[in-house]
Amino acid sequence: MELKILFITGIFLLLISGCTKKNVDGFAEVIPVVEIDGLVNDTSFLDSASLFIPETKQNALIHGADRIIENEDRFLILDMEMKQVLGYAKSGKHLFTIHAVGGGPGEYVNLFDMAIDRQAKRLLLLTYPPAIQYYTFDGVYERTERLEAIYKSLAVTDQYIYLRKETYANNHLSDYSLLAIEKEIGHRHSLWKPLPEIAPFCTFGTMSMTGNDPVYLTRKFDNTIYATKDGLIEEGYIIGWGDKAFPDTSGKRTYTCEELNEICRENKYVYTMTDLCDMPGYLLFRTNQPGLCVLSKEKKEVKNYHLVMNTDYQLVMPNFIPVEGGGGRIFFVYPSDVLKMSVQADGKHPNDNLSCLLEQISEESNPVFFSYFVK
Template identity: 20%
Template sequence: MIKHTYFPIFVLVMTIILFSCSTETNSTTTGVETINIDVNKFKERGLLSDLIEPKDFIALETNDSCLINTISKVVIFEETIFVLDRNSQKIFRFDIDGNYLGRIGQTGEGPGEYLEIQDLAIDKENRKIYVPDYYKVNVYELNGQFVKSSKLPFMGSHMHVLTNKKFVFYGGGVEDRAIITDEDFTVINSYFPYSQKYRLNNSYIFSDYKNNVIMHLSTCDTIFTLKDGNPKPFFYIDFNGKNFTQLDYEQLPAGDKGNVADYERKSNKFVRCYGFYPLTNSIILSLGHANKSFTGIYNIESRVYLGINQLNLSNDIFGSYIYFNPVGVSGENYIFAVEPSKLLKNRSSDFVKKNVEKLRNTNEHSNPVLFVAKSKI
């Protein structure tokens, strides 16, 4: 069992935080950046160019050694692109121009191998790659060379590097979801009990934002900072009376508690935030309401959110449907994964024409293309 090392005062503070994670007002989050979202201002239709400005395409090399099924997450560090493909259980390395460099580990039970991976994290200070494999973590050099494997006293599917040689995991097999460890993966603290309504978000449950590490749990309208290893409210999303509270969760029929996200998404009463992707000055927010998915960008300075029905988001940049959830960020840009067949059908697009040389070796059987764009909101 994980030992909790809370001090009495800190227990009280965390209790207040946990119960204020979803409230009908933001009175308990004074001093925290509040993001005001009014569902009545969501648009049923809109243009992709209303949200983003296209910057670049990166065509990832395709050969028998690097066939990508689906891009789940992209991390760019020191001119190297790391691509996580959960479907094929592989991690690939490409240079910044998309040339294939090699793999990070492989599936199996031997040294440097993994059985099931959901995430990867890069320690930029110590230049190491960490790959959680549930009850262990594999460590690699940036070039893919295996360093070591360490056991975990819990099940860790997602992880992120904190300051002061600490790590945070999204875990299982224990009573809490967020687990803080030291550099040897010894548990220091754990937070967010399973008795609360928190749910796993996606690959970007943890994000870097302005020298902070922030955490977003799906169905939670408070985004926490974890920089020092202790969760503190950082953003609060106020849905103008449509927040899903802990009390709402407790009043659900037992059969609905196991699928809160689906319940929220279908309900006219609530708005659910299932995607939170921050840059310095903007945040992509993916929201669910009344059985519809809305996506858009919130400008932190102007405090304006433009949300559009995902199904009716017209791609006037390269002419095909785009799932507006980024697979990564780089600097002040978002990174999206695009199926090459969608680009090939729209070669008349001005942006495709501009980048035709980069796409010269791309065909319908090629790896997904990375589409780089910045916010216009």
């Protein structure tokens, strides 16, 4: 009789577990990190170097590049500081600017993110008041879909729209981090219980979620890179930072941003991974420490390149940013005024390539984008 009861109980528990959705699935292996100190030539791991110099116009002034999407023959640039999206041909010719700041229909007060729905052939903007605004690929407004909460990041796949939520506000932790919307039927479900917040409002980098399929996402004080699959989240890669991993405090104390930056600077701790760029053989990202991280999916290792030298222009590359939908393209962004001043301060005569580039720009010009593909 006892065996029968245990058997029935076991079957019941099995059925219950089989019908319950888990927020995070899978067990990822730990990927070791190899530090590449000193100056590394771009040609050692990058290829197809070129320049993208966006046209400078009164209605096309780029103050910052927070997300970049390559869509067919053009680049789309999200500039959160100026609350705008700019469209450029790959030649650099300006095509359109979306800057619909206001309180009327089709307007917004703030702009947080953008993504491409390649299936529907639409550009989506994530705005405040909370909404998703739909545009054509030529920057023509179509409609607004209201949201019930404030979200800060947006990703679109063939089946889902994913919205990343701020998890800490008014001294309270949210009960979820991610909202998944099934595009076909509109069903919504929340995912991913937040970690305890030990450094409120401290951020680094730009985006902690990629915008297209597969959607990779990260969070502070977590060494795992996650991926979405069928409306759920699974572990993708666990990065083995070793003694550079931020020590686990288990929520026992909190840090101010100044304290966090100081302890990470002194101990070279890594507490966040951002600006992920997925490609067939690699996954690129950066951290709160200097450098560009390249994860080889085949070799199962991460190489952290501290300084990258552009050999054509003899320049150290700053400000890495991925290009969504670019087939593995990445940009390094150099503000024109900083570029000209750094060359002057260096005191050395620039080579022919750099001299030619400096003649094309002024200190008021839009940034220069150094383009590469990973070998």
